[in-house]
Amino acid sequence: MNMQQSPEAAAEALISRATLPGLIIDKGDLPAAVRAVADMLAKTGKVYNQGGFLVRIYNEPGEAVRAVPVTQHGVTMWTHELCRPVSLDDKGHEKPVTFPERAAKMLVDTAGNLVPALDGIATGPLLADDGTIRSQEGYDPATRLYCARAPRVSVPERPSRLDAEAALLKLRAVFETFPYADSQRITACDLDVVDLTQPPGEAESAFLAALLTAICRPSLTLAPGTIITAPEISGAGSGKGLLIQAITMIAYGQTPPAFTAGTEKGELEKRIASELLQSGPAFFLDNVNGTALKSDTLASVITERPARVRVFGETRMAELNSTAWIAITGNGLSISEDLARRFLAVELDPKCDDPEARDFPEGRDGFLANIKARRAELLSAALTIWRWGRQNEMQRGKPLGSFETWASWVRDPLITLGCCDPVEAIAKAKARDPFRLRVSELFEAWWQEHRTAPIKIAELHDSVRAIADPQGRGRQYVATFIGKLSGTRAAGFVLTRQEASGKWGSASYQLRKIST
Incomplete structure (x- = not known):
């Protein structure tokens, strides 16, 4: 390939460069040049500060809108596209120079004070507590979101309950072929589908809440994530990933790239942070199986x-x-410890040996193509439910700490329309948490052997010690494990710690029953 420019192209490039504004580089005052370049970058509407890091928005046709970190070399390249860095000689004449590496590093390191702050990317309408729906293109200072590609929606100014019920039925019909674990089923056109004459069950209700959560997420300060699970042995091909793709296609007009947990210890946390730093509207952790x-x-x-x-x-x-909507899928997946209250759980169960053989009338690719074509219609249906909820008194569900606004925006309208409260299912998820099960078993054995007697670690009965330390790692492990349980409530008990009375004494622990 001939990399040489034609004389005409070279001349055109020189003319183009000559029209760029000059940027004087004073080695004695590099911060002045840094501030000038930061101002130029900010005016492009594509460069922002995300958590102290310089990022550039990519919004190319056919690709997902995303934020990508800007490196020092990237700063240098872009600076030369926006201006002509020059130095002045003793006579005041301009001399072309490369934007200094130190200045580029300074800009990358101090982005937080020089360009607008970015919280996330919104590719759908922005919502307000009074039911207002607005579309925006570009950066929105009020929400600190970069907005792009929001479709035109058609939502009644004052939706009636009948409008909301019709909208809910429309959404349910689109997803009626999915095997929600507890749904009532019928056969229609040789397909196994949800019986839409019956109220949604727990799993379908959780899915509908997840869909509305994804749509509202850019406008909510906090919102729970979603896990979609299926049986460990027969759950492959049940449609978990397809549901995530469909939700994000409606909410954002694009499907997020999936990533996996990895195999090395600590790798998952690194991958999670890396994905979140890209500011995408959705975060999709896939195939977290049997864990x-x-x-x-x-x-x-x-x-x-x-x-x-x-x-x-x-x-x-x-x-x-x-502001990313967080979604996780897996077969035989459960959520450990304190994550349980932070996630809605959608359970799928095909109840067959070969879930992959199940299909949609138009095929799986056709299903997603249909979702994409109907995005504005389906988004309008979901927002009809949301606006109806904002303008009318709703039935209130079980409180969920940290997510009060989410509950009034998403959960309460759905339960008023007859859906199950997904928050009530969180207690079931906690009951399946392996750690909680272990602690409950420990407390029950403790009560059986010691009742309310203050007990030192060395005095624990062997049956209690075996639950605390099933691998026999020793007294120090047991002491550390029990020590971390101080104040823990499980199985109707609470464990308290009493410090040692003297310098050489040992702490003791006491189990008490609590009212449930």
Whole structure:
């Protein structure tokens, strides 16, 4: 390939360069040049500060809108596209120079004070508490979101209950072929489908809440994530990933790239942070099979704004104000410890040996193509339910800490329309948590052997010790494990710790029954 420019092209490039504004590089005052370049970058409408990191928005036709970190070399390249860095000689004449590496590093390291802050990317309408729906293109300072590609929606100004019921039925009909674990089924056109004459069951209700959550997520400060699970042995091909793709196609007009947990210890947390730093509207962790998922990063990001995460390959921490809808799928997947209250759980069960053989009338590719073609229609249906909920008194469900606004925007309208409360299912998810099961078993054995007597670690009965330390790792392990359980409530008990009375004494523990 001939990389040489024609004389005409070379001349045109020189003329183009000559029209760019000059940027004087004073080695004695590099911060001045850095501020000038930052101002130019900000005016492009494509460069932002995300948690202290410089990122560039990519919004190319046919590709997902995303934020990509800007490197020092990227700063240098872009600077030369926007201006002509020059130095002045002793006579004041301009001399072309390369934008200094130190200045590029300074800009990358100090982005937080020089360009607008970015919390996320919205590719759907922005919503307000009074039921207002608005579309925006470009950066929205009020929400700190970069907005693009929001479709035109048609939502009644004051939807009636009949409007909301019709909208719910429309959404249910689109997804009626999915094997919700507890749904009542009928056969229609030789297909096994949900009986739409019956109210949604727990799994379908959780799915509908997940769909509305994804749509509202950019406009909510906090919202729970979603897990979609299926049986460990016969769950492959049940449609978990397809549901995620369909939800994101309606909510965002694009499907997120899936990523997996990896195999190395600690790798998952790095991957989670890396994905969230891209500011995409959705986060999709796929194929977390046969495990109890635990993640301090997810626990923090879902319930805290800002949340601090460590950036892979760097010692710096990033502050994330993430607006991403978080979705996880897996066969035989459960959620461990405190993640349970942070996720809606959608359970699929094809109840057959070969779920992959199940199909849609138009095939799986045709199903997604249909969702894409009907995006504005289906988004309008979901927003009809949402606006109806904002304008009328709703039935209130079970409280869920940290997610009060989400509950009134998403959960309460759905349960008013006859859906199950997905928050009530969280208690069931907690009951399946392996750690909680182990602690419950431990407390029950403790009560059987010791009742309310204050007990030191060395005095624990062998049956209690065996549950605390099934691998026989020793007294120190048991002491550490029991020590971390101080204040824990499980199985109707609470464990308390009494400190040692003297310098050489040992702490003791007491189990008490609590009212449930």
